[in-house]
Amino acid sequence: MxxxxxxxxxxxxxxxxxxxxxxxxxxxxxxxxxxxxxxxxxxxxxxxxxxxxxxxxxxxxxxxxxxxxxxxxxxxxxxxxxxxxxxxxxxxxxxxxxxxxxxxxxxxxxxxxxxxxxxxxxxxxxxxxxxxxxxxxxxxxxxxxxxxxxxxVTRQVRECEEQRRSFAVEHDARTTLDTISLVSDLLTDLDYPQVLREIATILERGVVGWAGFFLDDGGLRFAEGINAHSVTTRGAHRIARETGVEMDALGDARAPGASTSLEHAATTFIDPLRDLLDGLITGPISFQLRTDYPVGTVARWLARSVRDKMDVAHDAGETEPFVVVSAVSGRRRVLGILVTSQQDQSSAGLDGATTTLLDLVSRRVGMAIDNVRLYAREHQLAETLQRAMLPEQVEIPGLDVWTFYAPTSEHAQVGGDWYDVLQINDGVAGLVIGDVVGHDIEAAAAMGQLRSVVRSYAFELTSPGTVLERVDQLLVGMRIPRSASLVYATLRQADESSWEIQYSRAGHLPPLLVRDGQVHQLSGAGGALIGFGSRSRATATETLVPGDALIFYTDGLIERRDRSLRDGLAALVEASERVTAMDAAGIGEELLARLADAPEDDVAVVVVRVPDPGADTSASTLSPRSRRWLLPSEPASIGRARHAVLRTCQVWEIRDVANAELVVSELVANAVLHGWGHIALRLFDTGDGLRIEVEDSNPSPPVTTDGHANRMGGYGMQIVERLADWGWRPSGTGKLVWAKVRESGARSARSRT
CATH class of the missing domain: 3.30.450.20 (PAS domain)
Structure with a gap:
């Protein structure tokens, strides 16, 4: 082979x-x-x-x-x-x-x-x-x-580099979208007290090394949440420059007269942060955390604050770290700043993608802050206007008066129903209850006009029929777009124990007179709806004796879709006959418990009772051991709350009510001073003590302090702590503060239910 x-x-x-x-x-x-x-x-x-x-x-x-x-x-x-x-x-x-x-x-x-x-x-x-x-x-x-x-391999390397850059751009875009999405989700709940801290935490997860928000609320301060009701004073940092006073985070003077060289510093040092806050520059700017900025400048305060937040120590010979400051802008002005740093703190700036992301975040946060504060201002304005139209009640010597009002609308504090209890002069009281058709803002506006007219004539004229005649004449030219019904009554003290009521009705349901368990409808002196009276208005008269109770109401208390108005009135009469309470508030509570379970319209109720000292102290009642009042946000409500507690404790036979009076005074005073909107007061007999609840529209919780130096006040919650066990909880758009009073004395041996 x-x-x-x-x-x-x-x-x-x-x-x-x-x-x-x-x-x-x-x-x-x-x-x-x-x-x-x-x-x-x-x-x-x-x-x-x-x-x-x-x-x-x-x-x-x-x-x-x-x-x-x-x-x-x-x-x-x-x-x-x-x-x-x-x-x-x-x-x-x-x-x-x-x-x-x-x-x-x-x-x-x-x-x-x-x-x-x-x-x-x-x-x-x-x-x-x-x-x-x-x-x-x-x-x-x-x-x-x-x-x-x-x-x-030049081509392969460049193709790989191009692909890497493409992946990096895609990653940056995805990171930006994910971050903006998370930020947007957080900004849907601006009531969350740590919303800004959470957004900063999101930025710190792979985007920047550190992030923090500083808001300009009358002075620059570190912020973890959004204060919707902050009072903003523009240019607080400018005030520091002009007055020679170093400002702290809240814009308060820290060291008056501490810097004599501030004028010289202001002329030689251009503070970029002040220009950013004033809107003179748009940013973002690179800012070095130096320690030698002039005293009184925003740069000095921010450098010190950021170093403390980032826990940056100053070592001699080392380069001071840099941060990037972005403006948090609203519609018309800069609301604060966003401060960020990258992992390498010695670097003076961030890359383009990160800068774009921070700009988007700061703009979105700025618009959210602006929106929530704009809404808060508009809401506060609306509440102020509504509060001016809320029903009013004064204490009438010799009478026990209880009032209740609840609008159907969830977004308004007033509707078309209203009442007024007026002290016309000594021994004479005026009482108005009315109902404008509808329960919207237009009905509230018509109610406000009508209420003003009735109040004006009530203080000028004495006869209810004459008052309604004058109201008819005036309303013809006012062109109020809604029809309305009302009852106007005057109560005069005839002697030490009896009263006389005169009343006139303009298309309104008859008030009820409860006497010895019997109910009488005061159906006299009827007439057409207000503004439609073509004839003179009549006036009816009744005499009230001790123990008598008058019930004024609007149709929202008795009207339901599944029954006629006549049947509703019959149900009210039956419920009034079964009342066992010996006080006006107890009568009102019993009626509401039986009739106002699901109201379909605004509800207004006024109960007036002539006290009977002899029968009230010996009678045993089965009325609900709870009471409620709606009080306007004004100092006079503090006295009304004390009187309500005193009368309720007498009815419930709770001795030694001094502690309860002090507690309710402090709680209502706090609601008047620090809250807004109407104040709801509720009392409960728990069997082992009196529970007091006060509700207002300010969601901020009460705080126990050590008082304020050099001025009175600040000890209210300390008094409450000594006399009661207390707490609070969110309630709707506001808060509810409760206190259970510790009894210092025993109750009487009378049975309690």
């Missing part, structure tokens, strides 16, 4: 046997003419130099192959390039016998490119590899040369 080589040679008739010498020359020519650049390096201890390079390398780099002989492989590196870690390459080469790496290169004309090197160990002539047969593990004494192939 013949070899394949000789067979091929005979078959083609052109090939000659290849000798070792001719094969060596053939290899040299093949390597020289190969298209892949290659070099051969000679190793001399720790130094490897080029001993041969082929033509392809010369074409790739533009360097003369003979000129680079004797040079190290770094001759292909660009000037100033960071050298490759040769020690690591040598270690890998010794272990694996071959190593590949990439590094930037340069052509002879200065053009940059990326080169990929593949270096291999050339075995020694005897083929001995460190005493064993493991390739690539040859002893340094036997390794004399290395081969290295060079490839141009």
């Amino acid at each position: 013949r070899s394949s080589t000789s067979g091929v040679g005979r078959e083609h008739g052109a090939l000659e046997p290849v000798t070792d010498a001719s094969l060596s020359g053939l290899r040299d020519r093949a390597m020289e003419s190969a298209s892949l650049p290659a070099v051969l390096l000679a190793v001399d201890h720790d130094r490897a130099v080029i001993v041969w390079a082929n033509t392809a390398l010369a074409r790739l780099t533009g360097l003369d192959a003979d000129a680079i002989v004797g040079e190290p492989l770094t001759v292909l590196d660009p000037p100033g390039a960071v050298p490759v870690d040769r020690a690591a390459l040598e270690e890998r080469l010794a272990l694996e016998g071959s190593v590949t790496w990439r590094s930037p290169g340069t052509r002879a004309d200065g053009t940059s490119l990326w080169l990929e090197y593949t270096m291999s160990v050339v075995p020694s002539a005897d083929g001995v590899a460190n005493g064993d047969a493991c390739p690539g593990s040859q002893d340094a004494d036997h390794v004399t040369h290395r081969s290295c192939f060079v490839a141009d």
Whole structure:
């Protein structure tokens, strides 16, 4: 059998046997003419130099192959390039016998490119590899040369870099969208007291190193939440500059007259933060947390505050860290700033994507703050106007008066129903209850006009019929768009125990007179709706004796869709006959408990009772052990609350009511001073003490303080703590403060229900 080589040679008739010498020359020519650049390096201890390079390398780099002989492989590196870690390459080469790496290169004309090197160990002539047969593990004494192939990978590197940049842009965009989405979700609950702190935490999760909000609420302060009712004084930082007083976070003077060089500082130092807050520059700005800013400047206060928040220590000789300050802008002015830093605090700025994200976040937060404060201002304005139209009641000496009012609308404190209890003069009281059709804002506006007219004539004229006649005449020209009904009555004290009531009705349901368990409808002196009276109005008269009770009401108390108004009136009469309470508030509570479970219209109720000292102290009642009052937010309500507690404790036979009077005074006083809207007072007999509840529309909780230096006040909740167990809870748009009074005396032996 013949070899394949000789067979091929005979078959083609052109090939000659290849000798070792001719094969060596053939290899040299093949390597020289190969298209892949290659070099051969000679190793001399720790130094490897080029001993041969082929033509392809010369074409790739533009360097003369003979000129680079004797040079190290770094001759292909660009000037100033960071050298490759040769020690690591040598270690890998010794272990694996071959190593590949990439590094930037340069052509002879200065053009940059990326080169990929593949270096291999050339075995020694005897083929001995460190005493064993493991390739690539040859002893340094036997390794004399290395081969290295060079490839141009500029296109691949640039494509990878472009792809990396594309991925980075996509990642930044996704991060921005995710962050904005989370921020938007948080801003849907602006009542959350830590909303700004949560947003800052989101930014700190991979976006920035530290973040914090500072709001300008009459002075710059660190903020974790949004105060919707803050009073903002523009330019508090400017006041500091002009007066020479250093301001703290709330704009309060910290050190009056502390800086005598402030005027000089103001003229030589331009505070970029003050300009940012004043809207003179838009930002963001790079701000260094230096400690040498002039006293009294915003820059000095912010640098100190941020250093404390970031826990940055000042070390001599070290560069002060930088932060980026972005304006938190509302519609018309800057509301505060957002301060951020990146992980490397020595850097003076953030990248473009992060800057864009912070701008979006600060703008969104600014608009949210502006919206919530605008809404709060409008809501407070609406509440102020509504509070001016809320029903009023004065204390009438010699009478027990209880009132109740509840509008149907969830968004308004007033509707079309109203009442007034007026002290016309000594011994004469006026009482009005009325109902304007509808329970919306237009009905409330019509009610306000009508109420003013009735009040005006009530103080001028004495006869109810005459008052309604004058109201009819005036309303003809006022063009009030809603029809209305009302009852106007005057109560005159006839003697020490009896009263006389005169009344006139304008299309309104008859008041009820409850006497000895019997109910009489005061249906006399009826007439057309107010403003439609074409004839003179009549006046009816009744005499009230001790124990009598009058019930005035609007149709919202008795009218339901599933029954007629006549049936509703019959239900009210029946409920009034079953009343067992010996006080006006107790009568009202019983009626509400039986009739006002699901009102479909505004409800107004006034109960007037002539006290009967003899019967009241000996009667045993089964009335509900709860009472409620709706009080206007005014100082006079404090006295009314004390009187209500006193009368209720007498009815419930709770002795020693001094503690209860003090507690209710403090709770109602706090609601008047610090709350807004109407005040709801509720009393409960729990069986082992009196529970007092006071509700207002301010959601901020009460705070126990040590008082205020150099002025009276601030000890209210301390008094409450000494006399009662107390707490609070959110209630609707406001809060409810409760206190259970500790009894200091025993009750009477009379049974309680």
